[in-house]
Amino acid sequence: MSFLSRFSRTQLIIGGLLTYATGVSAALTFFPSGAKTDPNAKDTDMLPSESVRRSIFDTLAPGYDKEVGLHEYLLGIQRRRKRLLQQATGRVLEIASGTGRNVDYYPKGCCGEIVFSDFSEGMMEVLKRKVEESELGRRWDYQRRRGKQLEGERRAQLRHQQQAGDMATATTTTATTAAAQPTQVVETELRFQTMNAAAIPYPDQSFDTVVDTFGLCSFEDPVQVLKEMKRVLRPGGKLLLLEHGNSSWGFMKDMQAKQLDRHVHKYGCYWNREIEEIVQEAGLEVVEEERSQLGTVYFIVAR
Ligand SMILES: C[S@@+](CC[C@H](N)C(=O)[O-])C[C@H]1O[C@@H](n2cnc3c(N)ncnc32)[C@H](O)[C@@H]1O
Numbered sequence: 001m002s003f004l005s006r007f008s009r010t011q012l013i014i015g016g017l018l019t020y021a022t023g024v025s026a027a028l029t030f031f032p033s034g035a036k037t038d039p040n041a042k043d044t045d046m047l048p049s050e051s052v053r054r055s056i057f058d059t060l061a062p063g064y065d066k067e068v069g070l071h072e073y074l075l076g077i078q079r080r081r082k083r084l085l086q087q088a089t090g091r092v093l094e095i096a097s098g099t100g101r102n103v104d105y106y107p108k109g110c111c112g113e114i115v116f117s118d119f120s121e122g123m124m125e126v127l128k129r130k131v132e133e134s135e136l137g138r139r140w141d142y143q144r145r146r147g148k149q150l151e152g153e154r155r156a157q158l159r160h161q162q163q164a165g166d167m168a169t170a171t172t173t174t175a176t177t178a179a180a181q182p183t184q185v186v187e188t189e190l191r192f193q194t195m196n197a198a199a200i201p202y203p204d205q206s207f208d209t210v211v212d213t214f215g216l217c218s219f220e221d222p223v224q225v226l227k228e229m230k231r232v233l234r235p236g237g238k239l240l241l242l243e244h245g246n247s248s249w250g251f252m253k254d255m256q257a258k259q260l261d262r263h264v265h266k267y268g269c270y271w272n273r274e275i276e277e278i279v280q281e282a283g284l285e286v287v288e289e290e291r292s293q294l295g296t297v298y299f300i301v302a303r
Contacts, residue, residue, distance in 0.1 A: 047261065050220040053268035057098075057218075058122030060267070064099045065126075072101075075293055077242075081105045081213060084240050087301060088114075090208025093232060095197045095225070096215035098123050100130040103137070106188075111209070113189040119196045128192055140190045147185035154183055200228045207232050213242040216278060217269045226282030233303070239284060241300040245275035248295025256296075275300070 048056065060067070072078060082105040090112055094102065097116040106114060116131065118124050131137040195201055197212075198221055210229040216222040229239055247253050256263075256272035263271050275298045279286060288301035 047264050056268040057120035061122035061126045084242050088209045092209040093207045095212040097127050100127040103134045109187050111188050115191045115193055117193040117195050124194050143186045150183040197225045200232050202232050204231050205234045208237045211240045216243045217271050222278045223281045239302040243275050243298045244296050246272040252294045
């Protein structure tokens with residue numbers, strides 16, 4: 001009996017597909033596609049400054065989704081985004097939103113407000129368009145317009161009641177009280193904020209949830225950004241992180257170190273940071289943690 005004949009056809013097909021997916025994904029990870037953003041960049045060049053990396057993100061923005069889409073699919077990143085955002089509640093600040101790859105994963109009605117932010121104008125442009133076209137954005141737009149319409153009707157009713165003031169009766173008193181209530185139709189308010197995450201322009205303890213996905217690899221000073229996220233988080237609030245960093249496997253660590261210069265010049269991303277150390281240094285308490293994909297992908301809930 002041959003080795004392969006021990007498995008059913010379905011098992012063989014699934015096994016083959018998984019092997020293929022892992023292979024392609026590893027190839028994309030280790031050998032990112034050709035063209036360098038800066039054609040003169042060499043592996044020996046100095047690592048780019050924050051402003052240079054901001055312009056790298058501006059340049060990457062229009063093609064970013066296409067560039068990372070297959071890679072994320074093969075690594076099961078969408079599933080992790082969805083699982084992470086199940087925990088988003090109340091007033092939410094999303095840091096370094098990029099092109100808005102989380103937009104479709106916020107559960108319907110999860111949150112009173114979501115602020116999407118980034119420091120790259122190019123990313124913000126793509127992000128706004130994607131939010132507008134998403135179900136979340138369309139619902140928000142509809143509810144906003146409906147709210148305005150109802151508010152107009154409410155004001156007209158109030159004016160009408162004021163004109164008929166001296167004819168007030170018990171019935172109109174009830175109607176006046178109802179008309180005096182502002183119209184609240186929008187379920188999840190959406191806002192956009194261009195900002196550097198190292199200095200978040202919001203007061204202390206102003207959010208119930210702060211989200212960051214694949215941002216720690218891109219910040220000049222990730223510890224400072226995490227401290228800022230903690231500052232704006234309300235007591236009892238949650239910090240939701242999905243990140244990539246240094247692998248827990250030696251061969252992969254070596255590969256990441258060898259490719260670092262190239263990767264930073266092309267993607268503005270330091271892909272071999274020690275995420276657990278960074279989180280610890282920022283003084284956060286980790287309440288949930290999971291590492292996958294040879295230890296390079298970190299799913300962290302902290303406070
Ligand atoms: C790898 S992308 C991740 C985008 C998105 N969060 C996602 O999950 O696909 C990193 C993002 O961080 C943003 N970024 C880098 N440094 C930043 C900073 N100091 N402040 C705000 N955004 C920053 C970049 O513009 C870019 O959009």
